[in-house]
Amino acid sequence: MSLSWSAKDHKNTNQPAATGQKRSRNDAGNKVTVVLGAQWGDEGKGKVVDLLATEADIVCRCQGGNNAGHTVVVDGKEYDFHLLPSGIINPKSTSLIGNGVVIHLPGLFEEGDKNEKKGLKGWEKRLIVSDRAHLVFDFHQVVDGLQETERQAQEGKNIGTTKKGIGPAYSSKASRTGLRVCDLLGDFKDFSTRFKNLVHQYQSMYPSLTVDVEDQLKKLKEYAERLRPMVRDGVYYMYEALHGAPKKILVEGANAALLDIDFGTYPFVTSSNCTVGGACTGLGIPPLNIGDVFGVAKAYTTRVGIGAFPTEQLNAIGELLQTRGHEVGVTTGRKRRCGWLDLVIVRYAHMINGFTAIALTKLDILDVLDEIKVGVAYKLNGKRIPHFPANMDILHKVEVEYETFPGWKTDTSAARKWNDLPAKAQNYIRFIENHIGVPIKWVGVGKSRECMIQMF
Template sequence: MSDSGNAQSRDGGSSRVTCSSVGNKVTVVLGAQWGDEGKGKVVDLLAQDADMVCRCQGGNNAGHTVVVDSVEYDFHLLPSGIINPMVTAFIGNGVVIHLPGLFEEAEKNVRKGKGLEGWENRLIISDRAHIVFDFHQAVDGIQEQERQQQAGKKNVFTLTHLASQYKSMYPSLEIDVDGELEKLKTYVDRIKPMVRDGVFFMYEALHGPSKKILVEGANAALLDIDFGTYPFVTSSNCTVGGVCTGLGMPPQNVGEVYGVVKAYTTRVGIGAFPTEQNNEIGELLQTRGKEVGVTTGRKRRCGWLDLVLIKYAHMINGFTALALTKLDILDVLPEIKVGVAYKVDGEIIPHFPANQEVLQKVEVQYETLPGWKTDTSAARTFEELPENAQKYACYIEDHSGVPVKWIGVGKSRESMIQLF
């Protein structure tokens, strides 16, 4: 904050006022579905022109894949933009950090090829970020098993169930406190130089010399703890509000907000999935798209693109543009369906339902669009795409109300077509 000049007071005198410029704006990349949309590739593309890349929430349950020079890198805690050796990477207070996982991830990616040189000197970690231990991950596993066992049972999330759950206190859980502490002590000397006051670091980045700052969200809108398909959600705010709370920055510094949308829909694990295709279409999408979780290794459930869901994500995040990924996976289909509305008891509902029981029984209203039956993987401009592929992108623009800025037709950085 700095004093700047005088202002006239109401009685005609003068009084000092304090004012501050807005500072640099951050560009935000967020998932618009249930995750696995290809955020890492979009971040990698934008990071080539960035000075700083930030993670604002989540933990190593997230997974981003980046392909550079045919080498596939997997990121879980590190901001995926760190692959640019000129970028400073920042892990904000909203991220929970498993220290062994952080260093294992970095060392694994360093062995794969160039790009992460000097990563320890380019990584800053907020002193307000929390550490998670091995037993946290064990508890997550137990809770996931319980959710799967209880899935489909009515009133499973009643007070009685929750009370019983907490009373049991996970009797099968074993915790080696001394072993955990000894393991963590081995990382002290390496982690200490990276830790800074995160709020002050972010403030200086926003209000210092002009910088291009990129924020990559983990998980996605429908996994947000408040706005996602609760209870099958993650434990953080992975919508745009999490950027401010997870980095310690005001909303006035949020600039462009890009939503990443897969050209179809996928979901890992249990929970309602209105456009899911438990048939040969779902199998084809899973196989062609290699839909296996980066973190979990589980096959992803697959279905048609759901524009009701995308419009809901836009309501919350205010996307300024979309990145449409994996369009090439649809290349072999003679026709493509898109979910455009939900019906309950024969009536169209005007919103995305919060109640899981309602979401489980919605009837999806589809529009059928012609496919293009042409390989799009070599296209590098919008004009090089088949006409029906162009129309598919335009249809998404028209019905979501958000312009499509990029279209992905392959894994590599070069496979992202920029429209404007």
């Protein structure tokens, strides 16, 4: 099936131009396809990536860490990925962890080994890790927990982090005390000194933090040797991939637009840019090479942890969506909060990301409802507001304006093409498409690969 990868005619730009000739400017190289979450995460990005990864040559992660959780079902087997790109399942493709990702090495190897037991073969040979990626240490994870406890004590509320050390690792990166993959693989004596300094820095802030430095360094030295064969200069690798033979390159976003450090519902966000800009900075590729940007949205809305959620349903509807949708976090095991589809946030995500198409997932969860509501606008003091509020106090106060649709009351899980869907479900999908102004390319009606109806 055609997945509309836009790869133009390629010439190798590495050849020097003949003297005095005007250099050709039209060869931008291969385009990458980016898959991003359009809500608060857990939209089913893994499934869309998995669909595209069957034809991809390279699948990349560009930001976040093992705070992401993507489940992919292949031949009835469920694989859980947190740090590994979900494309690792495809034996013909290469998976790349880019410089924008923060890597917890024990987590990476544990994840690989666990999936290997389920039947994932040869993953270490298909994985490339950027030498510029920052490392998450065990003490970053401990500090993450300590900070949450502190926030709870001071403000009576926490952020609801996954306690995977992601925030503290990005903090170390921003304060220029972080350690990268290239440091670990360089002079180990120098790495050890810097590691000890970083530990002391955190211990001065958190006196209760205990770290067995020698034991940690011993383990890190072992991880370094296991990691070494996978490490490459990510910028050079991506440049070669973009400007060599035609290739299908896929970027798998983690988290989602409303969790973006700049554009999300701050402070209840993650610590990286999970919008389209993060693909450029997290891999070292120019905007010129971004091709299709696919947004993934659920047919309703969910959110994990605390933070504003205008369309949340704290009632029987919310409970029904939670139980029918099995809405439990892959990474945290926490129950997800559920509510009606909020098109204000999906349109906002589109403003930032410029989606070329949308994948709408979990439509089948709505099969039993008598009526279905869709949030189309926010009102403040009775007046429609044209934007998505940055201020959380304001977002908590908005009143949602809904559009109501009759339910289709039919099982859609066996639908495999557009015409298999009931007219009322088609109507719901078309409304969403028209309201956002982006075509819906896939509609998901179940867990497995086959349950994604391709529209064009």
